[in-house]
Amino acid sequence: MLALACSVNTTTSFDPEGGAGSGGAAAGGTGGFPPGSENCENGTDDDSDGQVDCADDDCATYACSPTIPAGWEGPVAFYLGPEAPPECDQSGGFTQKRSDGGTLDVSPYTCPACACDPAGVVCTPTVISYADENCSGAQLPKTGVGCVGFDSPDDQNSIRLQFNGPAGACSPSSGPTLIPPPSYPQQARICGLPTGLVPGGGCSGEACIPRPATPFSLCVHRPDAAPCPTAFPVVHTIVTGFQDTRGCSACNCPTNCTATAVAYDFCGDPEVLASANQPNQCVNLSSSQQNLDVVMTGTVVCSPSGGQPAGTVTTTEVTLCCVT
Numbered sequence: 049m050l051a052l053a054c055s056v057n058t059t060t061s062f063d064p065e066g067g068a069g070s071g072g073a074a075a076g077g078t079g080g081f082p083p084g085s086e087n088c089e090n091g092t093d094d095d096s097d098g099q100v101d102c103a104d105d106d107c108a109t110y111a112c113s114p115t116i117p118a119g120w121e122g123p124v125a126f127y128l129g130p131e132a133p134p135e136c137d138q139s140g141g142f143t144q145k146r147s148d149g150g151t152l153d154v155s156p157y158t159c160p161a162c163a164c165d166p167a168g169v170v171c172t173p174t175v176i177s178y179a180d181e182n183c184s185g186a187q188l189p190k191t192g193v194g195c196v197g198f199d200s201p202d203d204q205n206s207i208r209l210q211f212n213g214p215a216g217a218c219s220p221s222s223g224p225t226l227i228p229p230p231s232y233p234q235q236a237r238i239c240g241l242p243t244g245l246v247p248g249g250g251c252s253g254e255a256c257i258p259r260p261a262t263p264f265s266l267c268v269h270r271p272d273a274a275p276c277p278t279a280f281p282v283v284h285t286i287v288t289g290f291q292d293t294r295g296c297s298a299c300n301c302p303t304n305c306t307a308t309a310v311a312y313d314f315c316g317d318p319e320v321l322a323s324a325n326q327p328n329q330c331v332n333l334s335s336s337q338q339n340l341d342v343v344m345t346g347t348v349v350c351s352p353s354g355g356q357p358a359g360t361v362t363t364t365e366v367t368l369c370c371v372t
């Protein structure tokens with residue numbers, strides 16, 4: 049009968065890479081442990097004091113890590129604070145930088161108002177005078193602005209106002225767009241254990257790994273939102289990247305005309321014979337005229353539009369759950 053002697057340490061559920069374990073070849077990082085002293089990563093009582101790895105006082109910078117739950121990656125050393133993060137070399141052994149980030153502050157912004165310049169745009173109405181009432185009978189059309197004479201050998205009894213144009217378009221403009229870039233009021237850093245580190249023993253069912261140095265915390269992480277495992281109860285959600293597509297929509301200047309027509313026996317006469325201000329409005333003269341004057345106006349109307357906030361900040365987030 050052959051008895052297989054096993055001195056395997058108790059770290060079966062520990063996987064420092066959070067993926068398929070490359071278990072077995074326990075080369076172990078012996079660097080940093082002088083000969084004869086306790087190597088905290090090898091499951092052996094190197095200094096023969098009866099205590100292995102994490103159980104040995106000499107491994108004060110190591111600690112027993114809770115088992116990493118399925119679906120989570122880690123363990124990692126995590127920093128979150130208002131100051132710039134310390135380097136991973138200062139984390140107490142989690143020397144591999146995984147990612148940086150923080151809590152993201154996206155400030156609201158306003159877009160500059162859109163304006164329209166009517167320079168160069170012309171609105172010139174047309175008035176048609178008619179021999180009969182209700183815009184019927186012989187027609188006499190004239191296009192222009194100011195005092196326009198309608199002289200006819202026949203009586204004129206009604207006028208119709210037509211809006212034309214505009215000729216040209218109002219020019220849009222706006223001030224500079226000032227959008228404060230997103231900022232990290234709290235900065236974060238995630239540091240992982242060195243590749244190939246084999247956790248030590250001396251823990252009951254757990255793994256002996258470096259103890260994160262202040263101000264780092266021992267955490268696990270995942271890219272989606274999930275309730276924290278009981279062994280890692282303190283949750284943080286940090287942003288590790290973002291895409292900013294915010295801006296202001298383009299300014300537009302829809303351009304239109306208004307117009308008026310006021311008929312007199314002669315310009316300057318206080319008696320108004322008829323007036324119109326609507327497109328295609330037909331009005332009868334209060335008395336028929338052979339020599340009719342019409343004061344015509346055309347006004348450019350610019351209607352600024354656009355200049356509204358558009359786009360979003362899209363973030364990449366990481367959920368961290370920490371021992372403390």
Ligand SMILES: [Ca+2]
Nearest residue numbers: 087088092101
């Ligand atoms: Ca040891």
Ligand SMILES: [Ca+2]
Nearest residue numbers: 093095099104
């Ligand atoms: Ca020992």
Ligand SMILES: [Ca+2]
Nearest residue numbers: 095097104106
């Ligand atoms: Ca010792």
